[in-house]
Amino acid sequence: MSAGDKVLVVGPSWVGDMVMAQSLYRSLAVRRPGVEIHVLAPTWSLPIVGRMPEVARAIELDVGHGELGLAKRRALGLRLRGGRYNQAIVLPRSLKAALVPFLARIPVRTGLRGEWRFVLINDTRELDPDRLDSTVLRYVALGSAETNRRPRVLPPKLATDPDNQRALADRLGIASERPVVALLPGAEYGPAKRWPIENYGELAERLARAGAAVWVIGSVREKPLGERVRELAPDPNVHDLCGASTLVDAIDLLAAAAVAVSNDSGLMHVAAAVGAHVVAIYGSTSPDFTPPLTDAKTICYENLACSPCFERHCPLEHLNCLRGITVDVVFEAAMNALAAGVGGERGSGQSRVAVDG
Template identity: 55%
Template sequence: MAADKAPRRILVVGPSWVGDMVMAQSLFKTLKAGTPCEIDVLAPGWSLPILERMPEVRRGVVMPLGHGEFGLGKRRALGKELASEGYQQAIVLPGSLKSALVPFFAGIPRRTGFRGEMRYGLLNDIRPLDKAALPMTVQRFVALGRVAGAPLPEPFPRPKLAPDVANQERLRAELGLAAERPAVAFMPGAEYGPAKQWPLAHFAALAEDLAQQGFQVWVLGSAKDREFGDIIAAGMEEWVINLCGRTQLGDAVDLLAMAQAAVTNDSGLMHVAAALDRPLVAIYGSSTPDHTPPLAERVAIRYLRLECSPCFERSCPLGHTRCLHEITPASVMGALAQLGVVAQPLVTRTR
């Protein structure tokens, strides 16, 4: 390829949450649909398995700092190291000042991002953020891949992760997952807090009815969610398999790709399931699907829109969490029927 036809090299400073990283793929697809480019993503180490399943990303560059850590010296050193990569543009997705430092130290000539936290000088393609015009997180990401003021592509591209087939075969063998019984994945955790978590008793009642319909249930999450999985599986361990803490993030991606459907709180794994085009029931409490909906076709949202919702609090400020308790297992079973996963809704029991 002639030098004047070489693809642009772009460094994207990625977000620090699983769901946001998945949604960032819409930006990567937008960039790829424009002029030829190569995309590297500066991101936390945990996110590399997600990036590896995005064909638009050339490579992930690990940010050697924890979430919230300023680390000016490390950011300067990383910037100087990346200066030799020849990036023509950096796109900074987080709104913090510190997130704009590495592209600045790398001397990347065009540094794009929203105004955010007083980043004048660090960014030189700085955009005002009109939250009313761009209410959804994914819209804000995609907008940064366009010329300032240009309309968003219609429709904008949705995330689509590519599972690792070899890893799927390994997981099924090592975890003892029955191939002859279809699986519904449950994601009962929510990193943000209990105001985003559907009651475990509701998950358990739903699991019981799914088991009676011939499904196995895989409970996915981190080691912090293991107790949740134990509660859901109690007395049904033959068909409800608690995988919390037994898998890595990349494994969860590949397991979700094998599942018949997923039932989830508003969480990072909800966005992973959507990006794998799994039939998905997404349950919202303190947050709202107006800002961070799952980006897929086969989705049923359960959200009550109570007068106190959305509050965006970690714990219910009124102490009742009605926004979640009043979403019944029968309602979620009905959503699974609507999606064609189960033949018909059943009356779920209270365990």
């Protein structure tokens, strides 16, 4: 590619999907040496993009989940007209996601066919669900001109900040010689992805008794989950960190964990991308479609006849897909991972990215 090779990627809305999108950025960097990658990202996922060394610039799209935000998209598209991009890659399949590259007059606008955007996307790719049977494969395929092969996936690898990690341990009072197991009981999508919080509480108590330091990590909205785990597991080695740190801090905290036990959530993908062994619990979703992108993983999935339904709430009102996964099974998986000392390759070094507000 020429020295002026410059790509704008319209990133996905969910944190986990944005982590998986790093596989596309890594692939572009390999396929097109010297490419300059800019990523258009919602406000809440900017900290994730800022830890991706392949991304030269993160551009904020200040619209909410599901919001059309036409005036904001138009203003941003006009602002980017002088960016001299030669291609845009639009990861979401919605019409609104394709508006900014069209308004920015980027000559090649690549995306999957979807939602009546024939004019907005002029390099339309057909979705082959057999060849591209997972989210990450669909992302990576959009960065390749080869439309008949199953693309190779380079797993996400977020950069971490050891100085921030040490500062967090001091500020939160969680420094310990014990191996760390992170519990990630939230899932923004809905309760059909959340293993019962009582199970997380019992698991936390058993892990602490077995010699682990247990960190419950989540957002401010997940603070009630962290508090409930602490109620059920009052051991001093169980720490409720929900709401006590930012998303970028969560990256560094998870990089210190040997094991992360998680629902299918954004933080699950973060944990995989910073080297923790992930014990992943699946309910309404599928480990085939959105797996943790690491070899260091243990999948807990019942594979019931009604699964995966991909619903936010269990349509049968029993949640058997989650309730059937016992604490014994998850505890054994976490202890086996600790005993084996397994984990992915740690991210290292800080990624310096220009972030536009």
